[in-house]
Amino acid sequence: MGRFFVQRLGVAVLVAITVSIIGFALLRVSGDLAADLAGEDATPAEIAEIAALYGLDRPLHEQYLTWAADALGGDLGQSLFTNEPVMDLILERVGVTILLSVYSLVLALGIAIPLGVLAAIRANTSIDRAALGVAVFGQAIPNFWFGLILIYLFGVLLRWLPISGSSSFAHFILPTVALGTAVMPALMRLTRTGMLEVLEADFIRTARAKGLRPGAVFFKHALRNAVLPVVSLSAVSLGFLLGGSVIVETVFALNGIGLLAYESILRSDFPVVQSILVFVSLAYIVLTLASDLINARLDPRIRLG
Amino acid sequence: MTSERDTILRVRDLSVDIPVPSGTLHAVRNVDLSAIRGRTLAIVGESGCGKTMTALAVMRLLPGRARLRAREIGLEGTDLRSLSDKAFSAIRGNRMAMIFQDPMTSLNPVYPIGDQLEEIHIRHRGSGRREARERAEYLLARVGIVNPGTRLRQFPHQLSGGLRQRIMIAMALMCDPALIVADEPTTALDVTVQAQVLHLLKDLQAEFDMALILITHDLGIVARIADRIAVMYAGRIVETGSSRQIFAAPTHPYTQGLIDCIPYPGKTERRTALGSIPGIVPSLVGDAPGCMFRNRCAMAEERCRDGGNVERSVEDGHSYRCVHPVERLRGTMVPS
Known part of the structure; x- marks a missing residue:
């Protein structure tokens, strides 16, 4: 287990460095940042001045090393728009996004796993087809539109829940449903497929031959084998939620990191965009590492080789 | 003669049908068999003859599509046909246990060996973890595994095929069953290990005073182990008798x-x-009147088309299904 962890950690660090370089470079080649900042009517002299001010005239590797050294020291620069430290901007917003993402994933898994198991146990029955219907619904419906419908139903018509802001748990319910519905189907179908495969395995027949109760056969013996890919997909889904809930954050006016990224891109506030890019990448890396560790915990063949 | 009390399992007129796109597949037809305490019944036949299906039918582990019919499936006086699935599962793994062909895939890869043994005792005996562990450790030692305490903490992928099959055997013994059904228990093992595992089964049978049903395609390993032999072909038992009777005077052309x-x-x-x-x-x-072996039989003739499934007796306890009289069968088929 120790060696496994060190290996994975090493890989994670290498990936983090690579991603930060690529992200940095991509942002620089996406356009002339200095020209964007200077505005439409700027003269070449003004653009050059701005480039010099932000160090954009220096060689790319020098810019990167300076930025990376500062970033490691906790200094992500300042927003060009508000002049606040980028670190503060992100920390202020990240809580909302993390809460929303975690709630959404928990909701999605809470539905996906029992429904997937049930669909597999009752494969090709009306229960299975109903589960498939739910999955297709969740996959097909655009989540911003679903969010609007939720707002209309529960916020406007029924007046049960608040529709915007992030000041209480109740505020998170509707956006959580909107996002959870989007990530649930893939998790459910992966659970179902995995269970169907595992239920055919010889060791399931052994478990039945031992006279174990159906609950023990399905949940203890089958699910733990079927759930490994679901863990990996959950990590990816959480990464997606952390970085990709821009539209739902906008619909529900949740002041999260997605909204910040969206605004910053429109304002060419590249230090903020750069930092969010790195933050989301790091989140993916940490989540992948976590899913590897959970899978190793679940499957001794991974941790013991 | 064996008394009624010693008959652990009695099966009469067992048939298993499986619906397939082209009709109905008759995997097992009208099988009768009984397993006696302390004795071994070998069911012998080539792949697809229905021997595994017979075992799975007795254990109620048939695939979902399969349909079972029987006039009697009695275990220790209980009519298994009348039990609910729930009541049946309380007997399975408890009064009767099964050992499967492939020990590499028959153990759950994600749980330690000990857990997989102990859960049986906990389920059927309502025992605590510690008592179950003691039982598991005792049985691992008994099936010839050194350092049972260490082995219990290991995972299946860390063990060899021979070890895993010994573990499967220990698993079957956890609740001291009256009947063990072993489906090709040595087929997936190295030849050198096969004999050890068979001897072990035989020893344990005597020690635990169990009925053993040994399913195999290998008549060679049966000779030393079985008390009675049932030869299956195309879903039917075509010949049955004591081990001595079958080897000394094989009567059905297929057995020969x-x-x-x-x-x-x-x-x-x-x-x-x-x-x-x-x-x-x-x-x-589909329906197949007549002897199923006739297309491969050197003695086949016209009347094999519709006769041939009638059971005839050679002597007490030895019967066969073939239209030819014993004398003719013996005279023609047995090499000098």
């Missing part, structure tokens, strides 16, 4: 063919071709 396939070290002449049975097993789909 199987015996000719066994090499005898020291007896079989060098460089002689071993016997083989030409042809392939017929399709089991």
